[in-house]
Amino acid sequence: MQVAIQKEGQSAARRRLCKHEVGNVNKQPGSLGRLAKVALFAIGAVSLGAGSLVHAAEFPDPLPIESTRSVAKLATPYPGSYAMVHDFGFGSLIDSAFSLVNTDNGRFKGMISGGNFATANISSARQEIYIAETYYSRGTRGERSDLVTVYDMENLDRVAEIEIPKKRAGIVVQKSGTAITESGKFYLVFNLTPGTSVSVVDLDTKTFVGEIQTPGCSLIYPTVDHNFFMLCGDGKLLHIRLDEDGKVASQDKSDQFIDIDADPLSEKSSKVGADWQFISFQGDVQPISAAAVPGKRWSLTSKRERRKNWRPAGWHWTAGHPDGRLWVAMTPNGYEGSHKDPATEVWLFDVAKKKRVARFEMNTMALSIDVTLEDEPRLLVVNIEGSLDVYNASTGEYQRSIHDLGASPYQVHRMP
Amino acid sequence: MNWPTNWIDKLTQKTARNVAHTTARRSFIGRFGSVLVGTAALPLLPVARASAPAAAPGESARVPSQSTGNIQDPGDPTACDYWRYCAIDGYLCSCCGGSHNTCPPGTEMSPLTWIGTCRNPADGRNYIISYNDCCGKSDCGRCLCNRNEGDKPVYRPQANNDIDWCLGTTTNVYNCSTAVLIGVATEASAS
Secondary structure (H helix, E strand, O other), rough: OOHHHHHHHHHHHHHHHHHHHHHHOOOOOOOHHHHHHHHHHHHHHOOOOOHHHHHHHHOOOOOOOOOOOOOOOOOOOOOOOOOEEEEEOHHHHHOOEEEEEOOOEEEEEEEEOEEEEEEEEEOOOEEEEEEEEEEEEEEEEEEEEEEEEEEEOOOOOOOEEEEEEEOOOOOOOOOHHEOOOOOOOOOEEEEOOEEEEEEEEEEOOOOEEEEEEOOOEEEEEEOOOEEEEEEOOOEEEEEEEOOOOOEEEEEEEEEOOOOOOOOEEOOOOOOOOOOOEEEEEEEEEEEEOOOOOEEEEEOOHHHHHHHHHOOOOOOOEEEEEOEEEEEEEEEEEOOOOOOOEEEEEEEEEEEEOOEEEEEEEEEEEEEEEEEEOOOOOOOEEEEOOOOOEEOOOOOOEEEEEOEEEOOOOOEEOOOO | OOOOOOOOOHHOOOOOEEEEOOHHHHHHHHHHHHHHHHOOOOOOOEEEEOOOOOOOOOOOOOOOOOOOOOOHHHHHHHHOOOHHHOEEEEEEEHOOOOEEEOOOOOOOOOOOOEEEEEEOOOOEEEEEEEEOOOEEEOOOOOEEEEEEOOOOOOOOOHHHOOOOOOOOOOOOEEEEOOEEEEEEEOOOOOO
């Protein structure tokens, strides 16, 4: 049902898009001010010449007058081919950005400004985008504001600013720093002071409803309903279930299942169906179920590939699809500390079979990946040149690149 | 703060950042150099070499070299291979108006930090190094130095290099990183 709705939405959006892709819609066609008329006359007088008079006969009517107050709107819901690229804002971290692009044709659709160490989450159900961000009243100084800023998807304009505790974690481009619960009701923000906690925002009322202390445990991975888990510095996980008011209904901690010193699980994880798939630095897959129970580990690599030190690499190196497929960015010749080197290939796995299905060589080395939820999914790759490369996610066939997406684009978000 | 990785060379070069080299970086370039040369955007090639030891033949250093003035504390504090930087990740304050253990004028040193254990090649001792960030001005943008050896995920914050350590300061706006010697490591704490 959900798929059908999405398809219908896509086609409707495409029809409406045609209008906007050709040109902006004038809000107020018609009259010009006196000054503007004078200015136009002056420009026109300069540009009049013999050549233009000759062609005037072929075009008896002048071009229509255009509004000077025209601002584009986006057709909603967005097609599944849209994606949002996160520019960390290197050079001026207090001013980050998110660029909205259509990976189907390479067009730039608009952008959202973010503050210091911003994160983004998108709700297709609410047709809203949430940016968690930190600002100071005078740029690099003054009073601190930590906000969840809510944007509508038609105008990319602010519809709410929700004040949250001035504790949100400053982390370099981190998808798990914030999350929408699976129920869609709560928005969760990870805090690090360096004490750890979670701020809870009610998305129905657009209000901050409370803070949960989570000593020693970090980041946010939603499971089902209002529930989520966090990973802890002792190699365990903390499973928290919220009630309808956003308060803790119950919580429990797992046994230790991560050996952080020997082979930690990267926190840059993706969901495949109901399960989160975490990948260790050495290339083991650690599923965690919707009940927040760690499953049986398996390896991405064969013994031979391990000998050649094929390892996961990049920034956000995983992408998951509800159909059971997992994409992982990989690089050969790995070593201690290579886990943030760029990746030369992306490998595709069938999670149920614990088997690799394909491997794709990247045109340009990869930093972060994601996969769209279209009928024919696309693999989205932010590369080391700061461009977004688009491939067929099943075949690896290259489709296009989208360039100039900010000073330091590190990550890409698909449409949910 | 701790910082992203080698591949940000290309991204930061857009805004004329100076990037210091590490052993890891050089080995990375060695492995992928031919790939990079073949790409149009020249990902790593024009990137600034932060200091003489890191400059390739025929290239000039973009940052004047420095010395601690103490032969027992050898190396160039503007170079990423300076011994104290074994676990650093950020802009080197030595290139930003401060020094390897001093914040630039007008910034504020973070009281909270992450810790590394580095071996001094001169006396052979292992020292505890505190990588205090300097805060309150926008990113310095010079001599970016990153090493991910020993880096752990965010859920072990004290060993993670993605976190902004401008904590406990007036603002969390990050400027650069220092490497302050705070003790001699015992055998047990050395790594």
